[in-house]
Amino acid sequence: MSYRKKETTFVVSQKSISDGIYDLRVKxxxxxxxxxxxxxxxxxxxDSKMLMRPxxxxxxxxxxxxxxxxxxxxxxxxxxxxxxxxxxxxLSILGNGFPIAExxxxxxxxxxxxxxxxxxxxxxxxxxxxxAETEIYxxxxxxxxxxxxxxxxxxxxxxxxxxxxxxYRGNVLDAIKERGYRPDVIYACGPMPMLRAIxxxxxxxxxxxYISLEERMACGVGACLGCVCKTTKxxxxxxxxxxxxxxxxxxxxxxxxxx
Amino acid sequence: xxxxxxxxxxxFKNPVMTASGTFGSGMEYVxxxxxxxxxxxxxxxxxxxxWPGNPTPRVTETPSGxxxxxxxxxxxxxxxxxxxxxxxxxxxxxxxxNVCGKTVEQYLEVVEKLNDTDVSMxxxxxxxxxxxxxxIAFGQKADxxxxxxxxxxxxxxxxxxMKLSPNVTxxxxxxxxxxxxxxxAISLINTITGMKIDIYRRNFVLANKTGGLSGxxxxxxxxxxxxxxxxxxxxxxxxxxxxxxxxxxxxxIMAGATAVSVGAVNFANPYAxxxxxxxxxxYLEKTKTESVKELIGCVR
Numbered sequence: 001m002s003y004r005k006k007e008t009t010f011v012v013s014q015k016s017i018s019d020g021i022y023d024l025r026v027k028x029x030x031x032x033x034x035x036x037x038x039x040x041x042x043x044x045x046x047d048s049k050m051l052m053r054p055x056x057x058x059x060x061x062x063x064x065x066x067x068x069x070x071x072x073x074x075x076x077x078x079x080x081x082x083x084x085x086x087x088x089x090x091l092s093i094l095g096n097g098f099p100i101a102e103x104x105x106x107x108x109x110x111x112x113x114x115x116x117x118x119x120x121x122x123x124x125x126x127x128x129x130x131x132a133e134t135e136i137y138x139x140x141x142x143x144x145x146x147x148x149x150x151x152x153x154x155x156x157x158x159x160x161x162x163x164x165x166x167x168y169r170g171n172v173l174d175a176i177k178e179r180g181y182r183p184d185v186i187y188a189c190g191p192m193p194m195l196r197a198i199x200x201x202x203x204x205x206x207x208x209x210y211i212s213l214e215e216r217m218a219c220g221v222g223a224c225l226g227c228v229c230k231t232t233k234x235x236x237x238x239x240x241x242x243x244x245x246x247x248x249x250x251x252x253x254x255x256x257x258x259x
Numbered sequence: 260x261x262x263x264x265x266x267x268x269x270x271f272k273n274p275v276m277t278a279s280g281t282f283g284s285g286m287e288y289v290x291x292x293x294x295x296x297x298x299x300x301x302x303x304x305x306x307x308x309x310w311p312g313n314p315t316p317r318v319t320e321t322p323s324g325x326x327x328x329x330x331x332x333x334x335x336x337x338x339x340x341x342x343x344x345x346x347x348x349x350x351x352x353x354x355x356x357n358v359c360g361k362t363v364e365q366y367l368e369v370v371e372k373l374n375d376t377d378v379s380m381x382x383x384x385x386x387x388x389x390x391x392x393x394x395i396a397f398g399q400k401a402d403x404x405x406x407x408x409x410x411x412x413x414x415x416x417x418x419x420x421m422k423l424s425p426n427v428t429x430x431x432x433x434x435x436x437x438x439x440x441x442x443x444a445i446s447l448i449n450t451i452t453g454m455k456i457d458i459y460r461r462n463f464v465l466a467n468k469t470g471g472l473s474g475x476x477x478x479x480x481x482x483x484x485x486x487x488x489x490x491x492x493x494x495x496x497x498x499x500x501x502x503x504x505x506x507x508x509x510x511x512i513m514a515g516a517t518a519v520s521v522g523a524v525n526f527a528n529p530y531a532x533x534x535x536x537x538x539x540x541x542y543l544e545k546t547k548t549e550s551v552k553e554l555i556g557c558v559r
Contacts, residue, residue, distance in 0.1 A: 004290035006529055043527070048323045050474055050527040075320070091529070216316040218325060219526045221290075223283035225303075225332045226318035239334035240311040247287075 003033045003093045004221070011086045012064055018146040021115070022080045023058075024067045030092040031060040036123035037098035037187075037212055037251045040065065041091035041220045044075040045082065052091050053079065054217050054246070056119035056189070058147075065092075068118035068147065094220050095250050098187050098210055103127035103134075109183035109207075110155065111172050111198060113139040113190020117147055119212060123187050128154035135181050137172040139190065173197045183207055192259065199254040209254040215245045222247035230258035260543045261550040262536070264298070264517050266495045267418035267443035269379050271298040271353060271518060274551055275508065275536045278499050278522025279303055279357035279382060279422070280329065281473075282532075284343035285350075291529035294350040296536060301520060302343065304359035304384045307368040309335040313389060314466040319455050324474025324501070325523060326453050328389040328467035331359050336369045344376055353379035355420070361393035363407050367414055374416040381417055382497075383407070386424030386449035388471050395449075398424045401436040408440035418443035420497060423488075425451050425477075430484045431491035438492040446497035446520065447488060448481045473523035475501040482514050489515020489556050503531065505538020515556040 012025040030040065034057050041052025053075045059066040071077045082088055100123070108131040112120035117138055128134045134155025138148050143165040151157045159167030160175045168175040172194065176183075182205050188198045189212040202209035215227040228242040233256065235243045241258070243249060262273035276299040277285070284302045285294050294300060312332025319326050333339070339356075347354050356378050360366035370381060385398035385407060397407045398421075408421055421437040423430055425448040437445050450471025455464040481500025488496055498516030502508050503524040511519045524531040543551060 002290070006291070049320060050323070050325060050523065051320045052526075216318050218318040218327065218523075219281070219287070221287045221529070223287040224281060224318070224327070224526065225312060225329050226315075226327060228312070228315060228317070228332070237334075238332065239309040239338050240332065242311055242332065 003030050006089060006091045008087055008089050011082045011084055011088055013084050014080070014082055016080070017068065018144050020071050021146055022069055022071065024069065024079070024082070025064050026088055026090065027063055028065050028090060028092065029063055030090065031063050031065040034060050034065070034093045035097035036100060036126050037119055038093050038095045039250065040067070041094060042067070042079060043089040043091070044078040045088070046078055049075055051218055052220055054094065054214070054220060056212070058118035058121050060122065070115045091220055094246055096248065098123050098127070098251050100126045100130065102185050102208060103131040105130070105132050106184040107131070107133045107182070108185045108187065109176060109181060110134065110136045111139070111186065111188035111190060111194070112137070113172060113194040114141070116190030116212070119189050120187065121147060121150055124151055124154035127187060135176070135179070135183065137175050139172040139194065140166070171197070173201055186210065188212070195254070196259055199259060202254055210251050211254050212250045213245050213252060213257065214250060217246055220246050232256055232258050260540065262540060262543070264552060266497070266517055267380065269353060269418060273298040273536050273539065274512065274518040275532060275539070276301050276355065276497065276518055276520045277525070277532060278520035279384070280327070281522040281525050284347060286346055288525065288529060292533045294352050296533050297352050298518060298536070299353040299355050299379065300347060301355040301382055302357055303333055304331045304357045304387065305333055305336050305339045305369055306331065306359050307336055307365045309333065309338070316465055319464045319470070321453065321455055321472065322476060324472055324476035326455055326465060326470030326472055327450070328465045328470035330389045330467065331387055331394065336372050340372065340376065344378070348377065355380045355382050357382045357384050357422070359384040359387065359394055363410050365393070366407065366411060370411055370415050378417060380420055381411070381415060382420040382422050382446055383411055384422055386422050388424065388426060388450060388452045388469065389467055395424050395426065398433060399427055401432050404433050405436040405440045408437050408442050412441040420444040420446050422449055423447040424449045425480060425484055431487050434488040434492045438494050442494060444495045444497060445488065445492065446499065448477070448484050448500045451477050451480065473501065475503060477501045478507060482510050485511055485516050486514040502535065505535045505542060508535050508539060509542060509554065512551065512554050513556070513558040517555055
């Protein structure tokens with residue numbers, strides 16, 4: 001049974017874990033059924049704001065759903081003010097998730113760039129269980145690191161900072177090339193330039209790369225066609241070269257999208 | 260307590276329909292509502308061939324509303340018939356197909372293909388502001404609107420609703436042109452053209468630069484336009500624009516609408532359509548009103 005509902009629930013906890021980055025935990029049975037790479041829609045506590053904010057799932061523990069997000073605009077700013085016990089509306093479970101099964105007995109690389117890192121925690125946990133070898137690359141701008149220590153149980157963690165203040169200097173692609181690691185399967189989430197570079201890298205080493213895209217959304221469930229991305233082939237649902245990031249995605253085979 | 264309404268000989272179990280573009284063909288909302296409960300499903304705009312729509316970003320929130328510039332992406336009438344109409348045929352709900360095109364011939368092609376199906380009515384999209392050809396280009400001049408209405412009525416085997424744009428100087432002029440050309444009903448309002456600028460990127464938020472504004476922000480404009488049209492033409496009106504609750508829907512009905520379409524609110528509350536229906540039922544009960552028909556245009 002697929003879990004799809006809008007529900008009013010409550011905040012279990014919220015705290016800031018870095019500058020403008022918040023760790024929000026809410027109570028929902030969606031946590032029992034969600035998969036790595038899926039997301040939920042969180043409604044800001046405001047009468048004049050109609051739309052849900054799509055936030056990726058960082059971790060799911062029993063009936064507690066954990067999200068780590070950045071205050072990017074007014075809506076997420078309002079969300080960051082929610083406290084333990086406050087009511088919050090969720091639209092869940094959205095999106096397709098990473099194909100974890102593809103990690104079975106393979107050498108995998110997990111890439112997270114900046115605010116793309118949170119969903120890779122759940123992904124590392126699940127894919128790491130199946131993979132033969134797991135290397136995790138987490139890219140940050142500077143020493144404002146968050147979540148990195150939590151990845152340790154799931155694979156070899158490589159922190160990468162653009163300014164070289166912590167770990168490898170440069171970006172996550174620089175690090176994997178320096179280490180000479182050649183994965184069979186890649187799972188990635190982060191800024192578009194990073195995803196483009198990963199797509200190219202995967203082509204060079206003939207690896208499968210699964211990337212999580214984002215796009216401004218309205219309905220979140222596949223009806224409004226607001227959040228499309230360009231596809232390399234005609235999409236089965238749309239019959240044009242577009243796919244819905246909220247439904248056919250947010251995770252795509254990098255070879256199938258035109259980025 | 261009777262919620263039934265009749266438009267051009269088609270009976271609807273209640274006056275609540277879905278607004279084109281906000282509900283797909285219903286597939287994505289079956290997890291939330293029972294389609295059999297709805298007055299009608301008004302589908303996303305269908306063209307003669309697949310249309311890719313506009314580049315993204317296509318949507319952005321604005322105070323008490325949102326802008327969209329989807330650009331009428333749709334899979335084309337052939338896929339629509341094979342997949343979407345087939346899906347809807349399993350439900351006991353009238354289907355109104357929204358039709359779009361760049362030229363009159365393209366609209367006619369869609370209408371002719373759908374004529375022998377179980378579709379209840381056509382809603383002709385002459386008001387989407389997000390495409391360069393067709394749609395609103397037909398709806399901003401009374402003579403163009405008259406012409407396309409007449410030509411569609413000539414070939415259509417089903418009642419025709421003309422969906423009007425608010426982006427005109429006098430919507431009653433358009434309503435009269437549609438009526439004179441033989442339209443069986445009109446629906447209004449489509450979205451109001453708007454724009455949002457990102458002051459940090461110093462750029463338009465939408466790739467299309469402008470988009471159509473929906474949501475509570477437009478409701479007073481929509482109610483006013485429904486009222487004006489109800490006093491200008493005799494044909495039935497389907498009213499829409501920012502309806503979120505039964506109370507909102509009843510405003511439109513009292514202003515002169517026979518039915519209403521519920522749209523952008525589905526993104527905020529996927530249960531809204533049924534909640535509006537239930538709210539209207541409660542209102543009729545509470546106020547001991549026997550039929551919703553008594554309320555149509557009761558505010559003068």
